[in-house]
Amino acid sequence: MTMSPQPSIPWFDEFIGVAYRYFDLRMNVVPLFTDQNESLSLWRDVIHWWPDPSIKIRFVEAGDNYWFILNSDSQKPDAAISMCKLLTKSEHYERFKRGHGGEAYLRFGVYSKKTMENSKKDTLCDCGHEAADHDENDDDVCLYNTCDCKKFASFQVNLLKRKKTITDIKFLDEENITDDALAWNCLNTNKYSKAG
Numbered sequence: 001m002t003m004s005p006q007p008s009i010p011w012f013d014e015f016i017g018v019a020y021r022y023f024d025l026r027m028n029v030v031p032l033f034t035d036q037n038e039s040l041s042l043w044r045d046v047i048h049w050w051p052d053p054s055i056k057i058r059f060v061e062a063g064d065n066y067w068f069i070l071n072s073d074s075q076k077p078d079a080a081i082s083m084c085k086l087l088t089k090s091e092h093y094e095r096f097k098r099g100h101g102g103e104a105y106l107r108f109g110v111y112s113k114k115t116m117e118n119s120k121k122d123t124l125c126d127c128g129h130e131a132a133d134h135d136e137n138d139d140d141v142c143l144y145n146t147c148d149c150k151k152f153a154s155f156q157v158n159l160l161k162r163k164k165t166i167t168d169i170k171f172l173d174e175e176n177i178t179d180d181a182l183a184w185n186c187l188n189t190n191k192y193s194k195a196g
């Protein structure tokens with residue numbers, strides 16, 4: 001079988017990652033943005049025009065990483081983009097892989113960093129300890145003796161309301177994507193072309 005790349009597909013990678021959350025009935029796949037207005041306009045101009053049954057997600061695994069690929073047919077030419085980005089596997093990713101059951105909601109999320117000042121006392125730091133366990137005066141260091149956290153850092157994800165239902169979900173291995181046009185095109189354009 002031969003497949004030619006489709007250079008006409010614009011590949012979009014201006015999102016910072018993907019969160020996986022249980023919310024409502026299905027698991028949620030949540031591409032993350034730092035700017036709420038950007039994410040809202042991308043949804044309005046692109047995702048809104050995607051018919052739910054034609055939305056595809058591919059997860060192409062490559063060691064500790066995976067390619068996240070999202071695409072759909074669209075009648076509207078401006079909405080014909082594909083999202084494609086190499087991300088690091090996480091516990092949440094593995095949980096989604098095991099638990100999605102063939103369906104997921106797609107929604108966007110806005111990621112924001114939190115400091116000691118705008119966090120509640122029980123907000124968890126990236127080190128795993130609460131804000132209250134960090135020194136308010138001395139550079140926010142964690143007060144646990146066994147912890148080497150030097151500065152409180154946390155984040156928050158706000159899920160946007162709009163959602164689409166995805167039923168075409170596939171997990172693939174990097175070595176084994178020639179039968180999947182979308183995965184093949186993503187890697188061909190975003191990986192192999194840059195590697196040379």
Ligand SMILES: [Zn+2]
Nearest residue numbers: 125127142149
């Ligand atoms: Zn900490």
Ligand SMILES: [Zn+2]
Nearest residue numbers: 127129142147
């Ligand atoms: Zn700590």
